[in-house]
Amino acid sequence: MFPITISLILFIGLTAFAYSLFKRIAVLLSAKGQESRWDHLLSRLQKVLIFALGQKRLLVRDTPSGIMHALIFWGFCVISIRTITFFAMGYSADFTLPLMETWVGLVYNITLTLFLVLVILACLYGIYRRLIIRPARLTLSLEAVFILCVITILCLSDFLFEGVRYTAMGIADPGAFLSAPFSVLFTGLSLDALTVWGAAFYFIHILSIIGFLNYLPYGKHFHIITSLPNVFLYKTKPVGQLSTIDLTNENATTFGVGRIEQFSWKNYLDWYSCTECGRCSAQCPAHNSEKPLNPKELSITLRNALYGKTGKLVDKCRGKYNGSLDDAGFIPDETPLLGETISHDVLWSCTSCRACEEACPVCIEYVQEIVDMRRHLVLMEGSFPPELQAVFQNLERNGNPWGISFNDRAAWAADLNIPTLADNPHVEYLYFVGCAGSFDEQNKKVSRAFVKLLQKAGVSFGILGVEEKCNGDSARRLGNEYLAQMLMQENIANLNKYNVKKIITTCPHCYNTIKNEYSQFGGNFEVITHTDFLKTLITEGRLKPEKAIAQTLTVHDSCYLGRYNDVYDSPRDVLKAIPGIKLVEMTNSRDTARCCGAGGGRMWLEEKLGKRVNQMRLEDVKTTPAELVATACPFCKTMLTDAIGETKTENLNSRDIAELLLESVGE
Structure with missing residues (x-):
C-alpha cells in the first residue's frame, strides 16, 4: 500500500519516542x-496479575470509573x-498474522469488535464524567479529555476503515460483525473515492497511534508504559518497614532527602506512574480534614521538579554536565525542595496511615518518601514543629514521650504480681507493654485488663519493667532516625539478653515496629498482637466469655493493625465470642477505615490546621447505631475518647477489646 510512507512514519515516530524514553530512563x-x-x-x-492486569483497586473502589478504566x-x-x-498492511494490503485465518482469528475479531465498542463507550463516559460530573478527586484536565478523544478517534477510524474495505471488496474479516453496518456510510461512492477515504482513515489511525505514543513520556499518561513495571517492582518487604539509614557512615554528607536527586529510582518510577486519578487524596485523612497534604499533588509536584532538572540530570549521567554542584555534590535546585517546592506543613500533616497506598491502583509508595523528607528536616536542618522538642528530649532521657521517670514504668502493675524478666527470664512470652500502656491513665486500664486475662488463662509471661x-x-x-535507632537498639539488647523469642503487644505501633523493623538491627522475634492472642485463648477454651454485654458496638480498625499488618478479623472474632454484643460496621471499615489521626507521630503534634481527624472519625461512628466503639490500639482509644469529649457526645464510649472481654470472662 504505502511502504515508503509507512517506513518514514515509523522511523521518525519511533526515533522520537526512543529519544524521549531515553531521557526518562537516563534519569x-x-x-x-x-x-x-x-x-x-x-x-x-x-x-501484576491482580493489580495491573486485573485492575483490582480500580474495580473495588468507585466501581463505575473503575469499569471505565x-x-x-x-x-x-x-x-x-x-x-x-495495521502497520503491516502498509507494506502488504493482504497481510494477516498467523492463525488469524483459523478459528483463532474468528474469536479474536469478535473480541476486538466488542472491545472497540466498549472502549468508545468508556471514553465517552470518561469525557462526560470529567466535564459534567466532575468528581472532587479529579482535577479538570484538558490533557485527559484530549487523550480520551484521541482513543475514541483511534477506535472509530478502525471501524470506518473496515467499513470502506467492506464496501469496496464486499468481504470482512471473520468475526468483524460491524464492518457491514459501517459500510452503509459509504454506499454509492466510487472506487476512487473509497480508496481516498480508506487511505484517510488508515493514516488517521496510524498517526493517532504514533502521536499518542510520542506524547506519553510528556504527560500523565506515561503511566500506560510505567504502571506495569511499577507494580512489579513494588516492595516485597513488609509494608510496615521503613528503610534504615547507616548513621555510622563517616563519608555521609547528608541524611534523608532534601533534594530531588536524593530520591531513589523507585520514587522516580512512582511519579512517572501517577495516573492523577485522585484515589489517594480521596482516602487521605489529612486532605479530607482540609490540611495542606494532598498525595496526588505531592506526586505531581515532585514529578514536575524532576522534569525541570531532567536535562541537567541526563547531561550529568552522560558526563557532559559543566555546571556547578553544591557541597553535597548535587546539582543545585533553582527553588529549595523543602520549604518552598514542598511546604513543611505538607510533610507534617501525614499520619502515615497508608490509606493512600492502599487506594493507589499503580502501587505508589508515599509514606517512605514523606518520612525521608522529614528525616532531612530533623537530622540536617533541625527543623520540626516546636512541640516535638520536648517529645524528643523525653524519649532520649526517659524512654517515653511524656518524660515520666523510667523508674515508674511498671507502677501500673504493682499489685498484679507480674514477674519481670530480670526475676524470671524463663517465661514463655514477654508482654511488651508500650509507653501508653505504662503511663497513660486510660490505657493503663487496658494493660491491667489484658494481664488479668493472661493470668486467668494460665499463660506464662513477664514484662521488662x-x-x-x-x-x-x-x-x-x-524523622528522628538517630533517636529511633538508639531506642530500638537498647530494647533489642535487653530482649536478646533475656533470650526472648515470643512477644505479645497491646499497641499496634509496638507490634509493627518490633515485628517488621527490629530485624533491621538484629532483633528477630515472633510478635503477636493481643487480639490474635485472645482469639487463640478463646478458641482453645482457656478463656470463656459467659457474661452477656448487651450493647451495640462498632470496631475502629487501627491503621497499624489493619493496613500495615492485615489484622482485621481477630478483633471482630473476639467480640463475636462475647454474648449479647451486636456488632455493626461503619461504611469506612477494614482497609478503607479512616485513621484516628495519631499515626506518623501526629499523636504528639498540635492539630492547628483544618478539621480534627479524630472528630471526623467520630462522625463515621455516629452513622451507625453503635453505643460503643471498640478499639485495639492505645492511640486510637485516646483519640476517639478525646473526640467524644471534645464534641460533648452523649451515650457513646470507647473501650479496648481486652476490657470488654475481661468484663465478660470475669475477674
Whole structure:
C-alpha cells in the first residue's frame, strides 16, 4: 500500500519516542540507591496479575470509573494485536498474522469488535464524567479529555476503515460483525473515492497511534508504559518497614532527602506512574480534614521538579554536565525542595496511615518518601514543629514521650504480681507493654485488663519493667532516625539478653515496629498482637466469655493493625465470642477505615490546621447505631475518647477489646 510512507512514519515516530524514553530512563539510572527488586518473582507476578492486569483497586473502589478504566486498559491489550496488522498492511494490503485465518482469528475479531465498542463507550463516559460530573478527586484536565478523544478517534477510524474495505471488496474479516453496518456510510461512492477515504482513515489511525505514543513520556499518561513495571517492582518487604539509614557512615554528607536527586529510582518510577486519578487524596485523612497534604499533588509536584532538572540530570549521567554542584555534590535546585517546592506543613500533616497506598491502583509508595523528607528536616536542618522538642528530649532521657521517670514504668502493675524478666527470664512470652500502656491513665486500664486475662488463662509471661523503652515508632516516623535507632537498639539488647523469642503487644505501633523493623538491627522475634492472642485463648477454651454485654458496638480498625499488618478479623472474632454484643460496621471499615489521626507521630503534634481527624472519625461512628466503639490500639482509644469529649457526645464510649472481654470472662 504505502511502504515508503509507512517506513518514514515509523522511523521518525519511533526515533522520537526512543529519544524521549531515553531521557526518562537516563534519569532513573542517575538516581541514587542500589536496592534490588528482583526477588520473590512469583509474588511480584501475582501482584501484576491482580493489580495491573486485573485492575483490582480500580474495580473495588468507585466501581463505575473503575469499569471505565478497566475497559480502556483491557481494550488496549486486545487492540495492540490489531495494531501490528495495521502497520503491516502498509507494506502488504493482504497481510494477516498467523492463525488469524483459523478459528483463532474468528474469536479474536469478535473480541476486538466488542472491545472497540466498549472502549468508545468508556471514553465517552470518561469525557462526560470529567466535564459534567466532575468528581472532587479529579482535577479538570484538558490533557485527559484530549487523550480520551484521541482513543475514541483511534477506535472509530478502525471501524470506518473496515467499513470502506467492506464496501469496496464486499468481504470482512471473520468475526468483524460491524464492518457491514459501517459500510452503509459509504454506499454509492466510487472506487476512487473509497480508496481516498480508506487511505484517510488508515493514516488517521496510524498517526493517532504514533502521536499518542510520542506524547506519553510528556504527560500523565506515561503511566500506560510505567504502571506495569511499577507494580512489579513494588516492595516485597513488609509494608510496615521503613528503610534504615547507616548513621555510622563517616563519608555521609547528608541524611534523608532534601533534594530531588536524593530520591531513589523507585520514587522516580512512582511519579512517572501517577495516573492523577485522585484515589489517594480521596482516602487521605489529612486532605479530607482540609490540611495542606494532598498525595496526588505531592506526586505531581515532585514529578514536575524532576522534569525541570531532567536535562541537567541526563547531561550529568552522560558526563557532559559543566555546571556547578553544591557541597553535597548535587546539582543545585533553582527553588529549595523543602520549604518552598514542598511546604513543611505538607510533610507534617501525614499520619502515615497508608490509606493512600492502599487506594493507589499503580502501587505508589508515599509514606517512605514523606518520612525521608522529614528525616532531612530533623537530622540536617533541625527543623520540626516546636512541640516535638520536648517529645524528643523525653524519649532520649526517659524512654517515653511524656518524660515520666523510667523508674515508674511498671507502677501500673504493682499489685498484679507480674514477674519481670530480670526475676524470671524463663517465661514463655514477654508482654511488651508500650509507653501508653505504662503511663497513660486510660490505657493503663487496658494493660491491667489484658494481664488479668493472661493470668486467668494460665499463660506464662513477664514484662521488662523499668528496662523497657519506647519501641521507636514515633521517633522514626517523625524523622528522628538517630533517636529511633538508639531506642530500638537498647530494647533489642535487653530482649536478646533475656533470650526472648515470643512477644505479645497491646499497641499496634509496638507490634509493627518490633515485628517488621527490629530485624533491621538484629532483633528477630515472633510478635503477636493481643487480639490474635485472645482469639487463640478463646478458641482453645482457656478463656470463656459467659457474661452477656448487651450493647451495640462498632470496631475502629487501627491503621497499624489493619493496613500495615492485615489484622482485621481477630478483633471482630473476639467480640463475636462475647454474648449479647451486636456488632455493626461503619461504611469506612477494614482497609478503607479512616485513621484516628495519631499515626506518623501526629499523636504528639498540635492539630492547628483544618478539621480534627479524630472528630471526623467520630462522625463515621455516629452513622451507625453503635453505643460503643471498640478499639485495639492505645492511640486510637485516646483519640476517639478525646473526640467524644471534645464534641460533648452523649451515650457513646470507647473501650479496648481486652476490657470488654475481661468484663465478660470475669475477674
